Amino acid sequence: MTGARATRRQALFGGLCLCCLPTLGRAADAFSLDEVAPGVFVRRGPDAEATAENNDAIANIGFIVGRDGVLVTESGGSLADGHWLRAEIAKRTSKPIKYVLLTHVHPDHVFGAGAFQGDAPTFVGHAALRGALDARGDFYRQRLVEILGAERTGPVVYPTLEVKEPAEIDLGDRTIRLTAHGTAHTNCDLSMLDTGSGLLFPADLLFVGRIPSLDGSLLGWLREIERLKGMGAAAAVPGHGPVRVEFAPAIADLARYLTVLRDETRAAVAAGRPIEAAVRTVAQGEKDRWSLFETYHGRNVTQAYQELEWE
Amino acid sequence: MKRLLLALSLTLSAAALAPAPVRAGATDSDEERAARWTEIKKSIFGDRTVEASETAVKIDAPARALDASLVPIGLTLADKDQVKGLYFIIDDNPSPYAARFSFGPAADPGEIKLRVRVNNYTNVHAVVETKDGRLLESAKFVKASGGCSAPMGMSDEEAMKGMGEMRMKFSGDPQGGKPVEATLMVRHPNFSGMQMNQVTRDYTPARYVDKLDVTYGDKLVFHLEGDISIASNPVINFAFVPEGKGPVTVAATDNQGGRWEHRFDVPSASN
Numbered sequence: 001m002t003g004a005r006a007t008r009r010q011a012l013f014g015g016l017c018l019c020c021l022p023t024l025g026r027a028a029d030a031f032s033l034d035e036v037a038p039g040v041f042v043r044r045g046p047d048a049e050a051t052a053e054n055n056d057a058i059a060n061i062g063f064i065v066g067r068d069g070v071l072v073t074e075s076g077g078s079l080a081d082g083h084w085l086r087a088e089i090a091k092r093t094s095k096p097i098k099y100v101l102l103t104h105v106h107p108d109h110v111f112g113a114g115a116f117q118g119d120a121p122t123f124v125g126h127a128a129l130r131g132a133l134d135a136r137g138d139f140y141r142q143r144l145v146e147i148l149g150a151e152r153t154g155p156v157v158y159p160t161l162e163v164k165e166p167a168e169i170d171l172g173d174r175t176i177r178l179t180a181h182g183t184a185h186t187n188c189d190l191s192m193l194d195t196g197s198g199l200l201f202p203a204d205l206l207f208v209g210r211i212p213s214l215d216g217s218l219l220g221w222l223r224e225i226e227r228l229k230g231m232g233a234a235a236a237v238p239g240h241g242p243v244r245v246e247f248a249p250a251i252a253d254l255a256r257y258l259t260v261l262r263d264e265t266r267a268a269v270a271a272g273r274p275i276e277a278a279v280r281t282v283a284q285g286e287k288d289r290w291s292l293f294e295t296y297h298g299r300n301v302t303q304a305y306q307e308l309e310w311e
Numbered sequence: 312m313k314r315l316l317l318a319l320s321l322t323l324s325a326a327a328l329a330p331a332p333v334r335a336g337a338t339d340s341d342e343e344r345a346a347r348w349t350e351i352k353k354s355i356f357g358d359r360t361v362e363a364s365e366t367a368v369k370i371d372a373p374a375r376a377l378d379a380s381l382v383p384i385g386l387t388l389a390d391k392d393q394v395k396g397l398y399f400i401i402d403d404n405p406s407p408y409a410a411r412f413s414f415g416p417a418a419d420p421g422e423i424k425l426r427v428r429v430n431n432y433t434n435v436h437a438v439v440e441t442k443d444g445r446l447l448e449s450a451k452f453v454k455a456s457g458g459c460s461a462p463m464g465m466s467d468e469e470a471m472k473g474m475g476e477m478r479m480k481f482s483g484d485p486q487g488g489k490p491v492e493a494t495l496m497v498r499h500p501n502f503s504g505m506q507m508n509q510v511t512r513d514y515t516p517a518r519y520v521d522k523l524d525v526t527y528g529d530k531l532v533f534h535l536e537g538d539i540s541i542a543s544n545p546v547i548n549f550a551f552v553p554e555g556k557g558p559v560t561v562a563a564t565d566n567q568g569g570r571w572e573h574r575f576d577v578p579s580a581s582n
């Protein structure tokens with residue numbers, strides 16, 4: 001692991017791509033947290049699918065230590081993953097866990113929440129998260145139980161603070177600015193900006209290295225990218241990818257993928273090319289730029305096609 | 312889950328079928344699959360003989376679905392002048408009988424495309440009914456899971472938007488009675504009855520396009536009977552022979568009394 005750690009350190013400060021890091025087979029207990037800014041700790045999720053071995057610990061999760069307490073930036077992909085994070089927090093601070101962010105409905109971002117229920121924090125989510133969890137929570141839970149078993153999966157936890165308009169959380173020495181986004185990656189994406197470090201946490205509105213997955217609106221995502229750019233952050237903690245990246249080039253890569261996806265899907269629709277042909281041809285130039293391309297790209301084209309064929 | 316499937320099989324068209332056991336599809340043996348198909352055939356065709364024919368109808372489907380709730384299916388019919396009807400069946404779906412086309416005099420039934428949901432690792436079957444009453448089947452194995460129960464959007468309200476709206480795109484040259492290819496798009500959630508409703512915390516009742524007629528002028532192109540296995544916002548590719556005067560008319564109903572009709576002018580060759 002030493003070599004991988006060194007590489008990650010370099011990437012942290014050099015902005016290098018981490019998608020070639022040999023993380024796929026790594027066991028959950030071998031994970032570690034990086035202090036990406038003073039008081040800000042992030043664990044890199046590997047570019048993998050949920051498996052029995054990895055506890056669905058595939059997203060970048062972590063926490064921010066403020067003067068008055070701790071804010072969990074992402075809860076984890078399972079109860080087991082959440083417990084791991086809970087234990088890591090306890091190793092570093094005895095301050096109370098006051099907030100847990102549920103950045104959107106996807107299982108790799110919300111099923112860790114159960115591990116924090118004992119702390120009775122405020123669970124913060126987008127105003128549309130409750131509805132999305134109602135629609136999908138049980139479905140996701142059953143899928144995850146099939147992989148991990150019920151005990152390691154955990155419950156569906158609902159937000160206790162629902163964000164619609166821009167909001168702020170005061171941790172004493174640092175303020176967290178929350179933004180509830182329009183339908184983009186999903187219909188309930190919540191991003192935050194930590195004024196203490198200047199770091200932007202776009203959650204899954206920013207994928208780096210790992211292919212983005214489209215589950216909301218392609219056109220909406222491109223709009224929200226412009227909004228993220230307007231926040232003026234120099235560095236960000238993406239939902240998937242290295243634990244800290246330079247924001248401008250990272251968001252430019254994502255915008256390029258989504259733009260090519262949009263333009264080539266539109267062209268396919270206009271040419272009367274059916275969906276099954278479009279999934280084989282659209283945005284194939286992006287193939288070598290993303291990990292898990294084969295797993296998710298065709299599905300992204302399917303989603304984009306359904307959205308754009310009605311334009 | 313099992314209880315739900317039982318309830319569904321009583322209310323939907325494949326009423327006589329026992330529900331597929333949960334998670335059976337991925338591990339079933341060939342014998343079990345064959346037995347299931349025999350059972351399905353009996354419920355749909357009774358005692359009629361269904362002959363295997365790889366050539367009468369060719370199924371184009373992904374071996375592994377990219378998106379189980381939208382699996383594109385292409386059906387190519389060899390002897391199209393002899394075709395009277397076409398059945399499409401997804402053996403291990405909760406309601407396997409997905410679609411039945413009956414072709415009319417204005418049809419050119421050489422190729423049909425549609426989008427379906429696939430809930431499990433399953434055989435899919437296409438059966439052609441010829442004008443002289445023969446039934447010819449072919450099969451393909453598709454790996455997919457969860458296509459029927461997968462939540463569609465994040466809200467039912469969103470999914471119902473614009474219900475009944477339709478579009479039609481034409482390609483090919485509508486000259487001298489040559490076949491014209493058309494793509495019909497229908498806005499309709501086609502709720503499968505297995506998706507959770509966010510407000511009531513209950514399953515959204517099945518609501519799907521059950522009958523759809525496409526005519527050219529006063530001649531039938533096809534009549535379609537559909538079911539919950541058709542993907543939301545149904546899209547159907549077909550061809551017709553533009554003899555005489557148009558327009559193309561599409562009349563659709565759903566199982567909850569919804570009724571929609573739209574007319575489309577075929578672009579003239581002079582354009």
Ligand SMILES: [Zn+2]
Nearest residue numbers: 104106185204
């Ligand atoms: Zn996500």
